[in-house]
Amino acid sequence: MSRENSKSGKSQRPGASKSSSGAGKSRAPQSDKPRASRPSSGADRPRSPKADILGAKSQPRAGKSRTSKLEQPREPRLYTQGEIRSFERMPAAKRGGNTAGKELGRKIINRNDDADRTRNFVQKRRLEKITKEVPKESIRLNKYIANSGICSRREADELIEQGLVQVNGQVVTEMGYQVQKTDKVVFDGQGITPEKPVYVLLNKPKGYISTTKDEKARKTVMDLVANASPYKVHPVGRLDRSTTGVILLTNDGHMTKKLTHPSFNAKKIYHVTLDRKLDRADMNAIADGIRLEEGIAEIDSISYIEGKPKNEIGIELHTGWNRVVRRIFHKLGYEVEALDRVMFAGLTKKNIKRGHWRILTDLEVNNLKML
Numbered sequence: 001m002s003r004e005n006s007k008s009g010k011s012q013r014p015g016a017s018k019s020s021s022g023a024g025k026s027r028a029p030q031s032d033k034p035r036a037s038r039p040s041s042g043a044d045r046p047r048s049p050k051a052d053i054l055g056a057k058s059q060p061r062a063g064k065s066r067t068s069k070l071e072q073p074r075e076p077r078l079y080t081q082g083e084i085r086s087f088e089r090m091p092a093a094k095r096g097g098n099t100a101g102k103e104l105g106r107k108i109i110n111r112n113d114d115a116d117r118t119r120n121f122v123q124k125r126r127l128e129k130i131t132k133e134v135p136k137e138s139i140r141l142n143k144y145i146a147n148s149g150i151c152s153r154r155e156a157d158e159l160i161e162q163g164l165v166q167v168n169g170q171v172v173t174e175m176g177y178q179v180q181k182t183d184k185v186v187f188d189g190q191g192i193t194p195e196k197p198v199y200v201l202l203n204k205p206k207g208y209i210s211t212t213k214d215e216k217a218r219k220t221v222m223d224l225v226a227n228a229s230p231y232k233v234h235p236v237g238r239l240d241r242s243t244t245g246v247i248l249l250t251n252d253g254h255m256t257k258k259l260t261h262p263s264f265n266a267k268k269i270y271h272v273t274l275d276r277k278l279d280r281a282d283m284n285a286i287a288d289g290i291r292l293e294e295g296i297a298e299i300d301s302i303s304y305i306e307g308k309p310k311n312e313i314g315i316e317l318h319t320g321w322n323r324v325v326r327r328i329f330h331k332l333g334y335e336v337e338a339l340d341r342v343m344f345a346g347l348t349k350k351n352i353k354r355g356h357w358r359i360l361t362d363l364e365v366n367n368l369k370m371l
Helices: 003-010 049-054 081-089 092-097 099-132 141-147 153-161 253-260 280-288 324-331 362-370
Strands: 138-140 165-167 178-180 185-187 190-192 199-204 244-250 268-274 290-292 295-297 301-304 312-317 336-344 357-359
Touching: 138 141, 141 153, 141 165, 141 178, 141 185, 153 165, 199 362, 244 253, 253 362, 268 324, 280 301, 290 324, 295 324, 312 324, 324 336
Parallel strands: 244 336
Antiparallel strands: 138 178, 165 185, 185 190, 199 244, 199 357, 268 312, 268 336, 290 295, 301 312
């Protein structure tokens, strides 16, 4: 065998066909270029049979992740209020007939259901916490005093020992004295109750009166909050029967007195809908103050509502006179077709459906106490 045939025989691959002269296919000569300078494009590299069948894109490149874009997790998209409103306005046939509408509808419904379940769970836990603290038939005197919010139990023991607490007109200094529900407990000359303060925020609908009882057997706000608290709560201030919006109910007499006293100046914001457009001159007159029977009704601010007709007005005031907003506009010849209180003492009706209620958070209660 010649020298050339010997070299070609070493480069022969198994199963490769031989030429007519018996010489095998020789290996391509090695390049003298450095490894880094060799061409790196896919066109210059030999393709395997697998690449020929599946395509060049199926071969993962060095340094790249093997996870395709379809397999990579995507962050859930949060739909805007505009998209939600547009979906709700969409005709039922179109909404159920196209796949995109169905998918959007399912996501919106799921989001709303999750939010409602979360709010209901939170409200249930708050109500359970209040219910657990309802006093039984008898309760220790120090706990009775502590539940009233005056002081802690340890401090209540000191007050009892000093003879500052009376039960049914008699001074009690005995530790562990049991108080009945019907007993009258007085501390520092004032009667106290063992009820934990409860604060319920209601989005009042039309047709309900803001009072605990009605002689004409009409519907009251108490019918809407019957299951809100184990204690008897009272409305803070009043909204007339045809006025809607936020109203606070509580058994905290001190807070009620504070929020309704004229010196407190509780801020209120109303959305007013008039029977016709409000003239600019009349708006300026209201801003300067309208004289009513009680005196001049001072207004903190008044303006048109952006994006609404000129007969829809936003008005902010702190005056607590009866039907003061309606009488202000009536004095200038306007009739109030709809009146909705959107804010009271910093509390709004956000996430509260009409006719529904929720219990205030500890942060909201603390904010009321600091006002």
